[in-house]
Amino acid sequence: MAASFAMANLWEKYAVPKLIRVACSQPAVMKDRSQIVPKASGEVLELGCGGGINLEFYDRSRVSKLTGLDPSVELLDYTRSEASARGFDMDILDGIGEAMPFADASFDTVLTTFTLCSVQDGPKVLSEMRRVLKPGGKILFLEHGKAPDKGPEKWQQRIEPIWKHIAGGCHLHRPVMDLFEANGFALTETDGHYAPKTPRWLGWMESGEARPI
Known part of the structure; x- marks a missing residue:
């Protein structure tokens, strides 16, 4: 039991970050990122900033301050x-979406890309997003999730229990x-679309803008 636990910890620490970096920087994914990230403006929080993959896509003329949490x-x-390599002045913090270390009404934009799939409590994270948004603020999201077609959706349900253990808690089946x-x-x-050259159980992408009602 102890050996299995140790192996799991080693996998999470060393293998999962590399796996995420590779999987989340495929050409089709980068194209989707390039269409959503430049819409961020004002004081921006990137939730799930680990990896720094989005940095090349920000429109710096529109961003007054960038903060990252992961x-x-x-x-x-x-x-x-x-x-550092891109000369980007960015506040980078260690933390979780369910308990963000920020004051109320701190950000004009919250950006989340391929992050909501792995949070523990989705509604709590969205509640925290609402709390830290300024009045009139927006959430920009790009996520993979529950496929709209029965075939891929069934495979997501079958694969997810194993997938979560090898992919850092990533859920395939979240709508x-x-x-x-x-x-x-x-x-x-x-x-919403299927990413090209990607298994359909993994490739359903959803993106858009969300504002509190």
Whole structure:
């Protein structure tokens, strides 16, 4: 038992950050990122900033301040390296979405990309997003989630129990847009599509803008 626990910890610490970096920077994913990230403006919080993959897509002329939050120390090391290499002045913090270390009404934009799949408590994270948004603020999201077609959706249910253990707690079957709407957000500029050259059980992408009602 102790040996299994130790192996799991080693996998989480060393393998998962590399797996996430590779999986989340595939060409199709980067194209989707390039369409959502530049919409961030004002004082921006990137929830799940680990890896620093989004940094190349920000429109710096629109961002007055960038803050990043992520629970993975290893992924945050990548973020700091990317920010330094790009000359990006960024506040980078270790923390979770369910308990953000920020005052109320701190940000104009909250950006989340491929993060809501792995949080422990989705409604609590959305409640925290609402709390830290300034009046009139927006959430920009790009996530993979529950496929709309029965075939891929069945495979998601079958694979998810194993997938969560090898992919840092990532859920394949979360209905992202439904989660926002069920927790008091209005959605605009939404898009849903299967990523090309990706298994359909893994490749359903949802993106858009959410504002508190």
